[in-house]
Amino acid sequence: xxxxxxxxxxxxxxxxxxxxxxxxxxxxxxxxxxxxxxxxxxxxxxxxxxxxxxxxxxxxxxxxxxxxxxxxxxxxxxxxxxxxxxxxxxxxxxxxxxxxxxxxxxxxxxxxxxxxxxxxxxxxxxxxxxxxxxxxxxxxxxxxxxxxxxxxxxxxxxxxxxxxxxxxxxxxxxxxxxxxxxxxxxxxxxxxxxxx
Numbered sequence: 180x181x182x183x184x185x186x187x188x189x190x191x192x193x194x195x196x197x198x199x200x201x202x203x204x205x206x207x208x209x210x211x212x213x214x215x216x217x218x219x220x221x222x223x224x225x226x227x228x229x230x231x232x233x234x235x236x237x238x239x240x241x242x243x244x245x246x247x248x249x250x251x252x253x254x255x256x257x258x259x260x261x262x263x264x265x266x267x268x269x270x271x272x273x274x275x276x277x278x279x280x281x282x283x284x285x286x287x288x289x290x291x292x293x294x295x296x297x298x299x300x301x302x303x304x305x306x307x308x309x310x311x312x313x314x315x316x317x318x319x320x321x322x323x324x325x326x327x328x329x330x331x332x333x334x335x336x337x338x339x340x341x342x343x344x345x346x347x348x349x350x351x352x353x354x355x356x357x358x359x360x361x362x363x364x365x366x367x368x369x370x371x372x373x374x375x
Contacts, residue, residue, distance in 0.1 A: 205251050209371040211355060213243040213265055217364045223316040227309070228269045239269040247369075249282065256283050259298060272307040278337060286345075294343040294351070302337030306330050320362065341369075349373050 218237040222228065225236035232238050243265030251257040261278040268274040280300015286293065308323060308330050309315050321330035343353035350372050357365040 205373050205375045207247075207249045207251070207371045207373045209247040209249070209369050211245040211247065211261075211263060211367050211369045213241045213245070213263065214365070214367040215240050216269070216366075219361055219363055223318045224270075224309075224312075224314075227312050227315060229271055230269050241265045241268050241274070243267075243274070245276070245367075247371075249371075251284070254284070254286075256281065258282075259300075268306060270309050270312055272309060272312075274306040275304070277303045278339075280338065286343075292345045294341075294345065294353075296341040296343065297338070298341065299336070299338040302334045304332045304334070343369075343371060 215232070216239050218239075222236055225231070228236045228239050230240050230242075232240055243263065245261060245263030247259055247261040249257055249259040258281050259279070261276075263276040263278075265274040278298075278300060280298055282296050282298040285295040304321070306321065306329070308328055309321075310317070310323065310327070310330075321332045323330050338358075340356045340358065341353055343351040345351040350370065352368070352370050355367040355369050357367075359365060
């Protein structure tokens with residue numbers, strides 16, 4: 180397991196270094212609107228999901244948003260930082276996610292309005308402790324801090340899939356998917372602006 184982790188890190192570093200030899204194309208700033216989460220496993224705490232939109236409570240919506248700053252090293256790849264804040268998740272607790280990584284793009288900006296992005300890198304999830312909620316059953320997805328105020332989860336190999344439609348040379352809108360398999364899928368909408 181440890182060797183495969185090292186191999187993936189080496190691959191990401193190789194791709195990043197290889198793309199640095201070409202002059203940068205542009206920056207982008209993306210604004211996210213948090214959307215729908217689909218729990219792939221039967222939830223242990225369905226009664227605590229206050230914004231469920233399916234009868235089995237596996238599908239919920241969260242109210243929040245975020246920002247992503249991306250730097251295109253060349254027409255195919257770049258680096259990115261994302262910060263998402265959800266003032267109240269489906270358990271009515273504060274939730275946040277911080278991500279840094281590299282991305283690969285399918286689009287050269289002067290040739291197509293459609294772009295697919297594969298984004299990979301470490302993720303840090305954190306939320307106010309759900310153990311304070313009445314009748315909460317521990318699901319062991321998060322680690323509790325020593326002061327018991329927060330829960331967190333670090334995933335070094337996290338990532339996203341994105342589709343963007345560029346309706347002009349400086350703006351795009353699309354959908355952002357985080358495949359947190361085997362636990363959940365997260366869908367968000369976003370708008371990106373580009374500066375050359």
